[in-house]
Amino acid sequence: MTSRRSWWRDNGLGLVFAALFLLVLAGQALSGLALYNDEARAARLQTLDLPAYVSSSAFAVDVAENWQSEFLQFLLFIWLTVWLVQRGSPESKPVDAAGPGSDEDARAGRFAPDDAPAWVRAGGWRARLYGHSLTLTMGLVFVLSWAAQGLAGRVALNEERLRDLRPPLSTGAYLTSPDFWSRTLQNWQSELLAVGTMAVFTIYLRERGSPKSKPVGAPHDSHG
Numbered sequence: 001m002t003s004r005r006s007w008w009r010d011n012g013l014g015l016v017f018a019a020l021f022l023l024v025l026a027g028q029a030l031s032g033l034a035l036y037n038d039e040a041r042a043a044r045l046q047t048l049d050l051p052a053y054v055s056s057s058a059f060a061v062d063v064a065e066n067w068q069s070e071f072l073q074f075l076l077f078i079w080l081t082v083w084l085v086q087r088g089s090p091e092s093k094p095v096d097a098a099g100p101g102s103d104e105d106a107r108a109g110r111f112a113p114d115d116a117p118a119w120v121r122a123g124g125w126r127a128r129l130y131g132h133s134l135t136l137t138m139g140l141v142f143v144l145s146w147a148a149q150g151l152a153g154r155v156a157l158n159e160e161r162l163r164d165l166r167p168p169l170s171t172g173a174y175l176t177s178p179d180f181w182s183r184t185l186q187n188w189q190s191e192l193l194a195v196g197t198m199a200v201f202t203i204y205l206r207e208r209g210s211p212k213s214k215p216v217g218a219p220h221d222s223h224g
Helices: 004-010 012-042 050-054 057-083 118-122 124-130 133-163 171-175 178-204
Strands: none
Touching (some): 004 012, 057 133, 118 124, 124 133, 133 171
């Protein structure tokens, strides 16, 4: 039986990132509330308490716009690395291995081991669907969070427009507005820069002991 100590060790990476996520999200809520209330007082408007702020469109749009860009980053990286390669990067397959590979490479079909996931062993459409389940899930979360950004962003912007005695925007008008695309593109460019530099930096730079790095002494043109 797995001991409690070994369970924490075996799941340390996920648990630490979950804890950091919650801490940073709480920090975003507190700092966002302070900023919102500072601007509200300057405009002689009603301030909010923390529960009201975290359920507001102002907080929701800030969270959703970051989530959608993060999941877009992973969606693109997962899918593009099936077909595209970067010589010498541990983030890439070898240059002669582009494409989805054979059933033997994927340990699917008749090459599926006895302990393979149930849908792989079932074969047919379930095995095909499971073979793309990571991309599909990342894509679904991206679409949902981008939609949430659009809905919450429209409400937040219309609240500002009404305070300025301007007419509110329809959903269609907001989705083509500078506010929506500025929020979207400022996140996309940063995520694409980060993942692109990660793929290239890991050709030449190392971090000893990290699975995201080649061995320290590996040649630059190797895949580690």
